Amino acid sequence: MQNKVATIGLVGFLAVDVALVALALRPSRPDDASPAATTPVTSFTTPGASGATGATGATKTPTTTASSGATGGSAAPTGPKPAPVTELVGALDATTAWRATTGTCGKGGSAMFVTTDGGKTWDKTESPARALIRVQPLTAARVFAIGAGSSCDLKQYASNDLGVTWQAGTAVSGGWARQLDEPTEVLTPQDDRAQPCGASTDVIDLSRTSADQAQALCADGSVMLTEDGGQRWTDDGTVKGGLALGNRLESNRLATYVARVGGDCPGIDLVRVVKGEKLESVACVGTKVPSEAGQVGVSVVSAGAWIVAGDAVYTGNANLTKWKQP
Template sequence: MAKRQRRKSQGRSLPLGASIAIIAILAVAAVALSYLAFQNLSDPNPEGFATTNTAAPESSIPAPAESEEPDAPPEAPVSEQARETEAANAGEQIELVAQSRLIALDGSLGVRADVGECTNPGSIEFSTDGGQSWTPSVAFDATSATQILRILPANGGTTFVVALNGECEPQIYSTSNNGTTWNGPLSAVGTWYLDPASPSTLGAPGGAKTIGCEALGLSPVTDREVGVLCADGSIITTTDGGTTWSDTAPVDGVMALAYSKQNLLAVANGDGQTCSGMQLLNLGTDGGTEQVSCVEMVNLGSVAAGDIAAAQSGNSLVLWVGENQHISTDGGQTWL
């Protein structure tokens, strides 16, 4: 019995040489695994081990270069009059042009004109109720007058008009019956006028006067006190009939000069804060301005600077803006 047990125990054990061989193999395997692990740790991006966020798959559409930008949708065209209107409603200076409208008052008599051009004659209308209603002067169309440069109404007297004739020369035309019949023409020498063909030279009572800007508007209060609107939006004045002139004085938002025998007035767009619309300004000879009145307007429409004119006589004020007319009989406190 004892011999059988020994044989069974001997069958379970390995020979010494085999055991040594197995130990050697395991040792080599351990060294190999340690080497591979070290290599993986030393590689910043080992294959099969993501150390950063996985990159998104590339698009099949190539990305534009950094300097390229997607095309912006085309802007709708904006008319010049629309730009002027937007600027006017914002209280900004707009591009100035020569006046295509003139209006003047003397008491209840009103005279207004579409200026026209030398090759396209203007037209004149008269009012006997302070501008409430107007009657065209058909007889004026039969004269040799073309472009109208200045109007001087006289209530109960003779109204004078300075206009170019068919040869584009300044002449004086007159009527004593509110445009029913006309006299003239006579030479315009000896009176104030602005000929657009020579905007740096003014006709004046003492002879032609050269000024330091291109004039777009002229407003004689008297023969000696005169204001000139320059193309850059500034105003120059004289108090001695043009012998000397003031320095140019910029006026914010100015659009036209007004007719008045009392004050040197200008029409300017509102500042958008104290006045949303048009304002009448009293211009001082020292370059200062004082608001006489504000005419509130929600929308000026497509009115250009040249389509604006104003006049004063006593407490009566008339503001002509495009196709609309505004009248005040209390010095600008209220408007109709």
């Protein structure tokens, strides 16, 4: 199988997202349901973080494992039914990452957290919108998010101070995001209402590498690829039971990773997807899977990767074979 050559490199990726933030900084009417945050952040420690001590005072060992990279099949594993991801994670590197709970346009409920110490502690920040669908760090302090108010029209928000304050929402320009009001649709630079999985199949997750290239994980296990900004989508592999999607450029080639449940892994089975080839099991992460659908999120960057599984957070090394709870 021939891997797809990414059309734009990592420098282009950062440039596009920086452009998004620049647009978000322009004056505009604030979202009526999401005023800018001005309250101080609060902090908590990641559940199960290393360094916690038991009755003897000994440091507990994180309960995570990693596979040897054995090749797996494509049969549907057992586990939570695939559903649109509601626990988001967006990483800058191995140290800084953001988590967000999506909430809904009607009921709100979004929440946002940031870590700058590799996930050992998380600061809760004010959410810029009642519902969130994407969070993307640009630098150690700068981040943008895509979300919506009660009308469910997506807007972009920018912060230059780790989410302590947020600029007023503006129209999304050149961005990628799942639509909050219709699970079969995604916002792309070329199509506000693209349907990569078809008119009747939900989009479970969406991950982009450039202004032109992105992939969607579908409820039926299909991975769909676009290389023209979302105008056309093609089949790029299948992962039955796929729960979350992450991708990155490796030697200028697109590498695709999907989190699923099943096989010999008691936790999250992270597999690499190549069209026409058997799934490659890269690592078995953790020992517990959330019982509710949509609570697994993945972010893969050059320095490593992050997986959120309910309340648990796991970080992986650069080649994604070794994982731990911070």
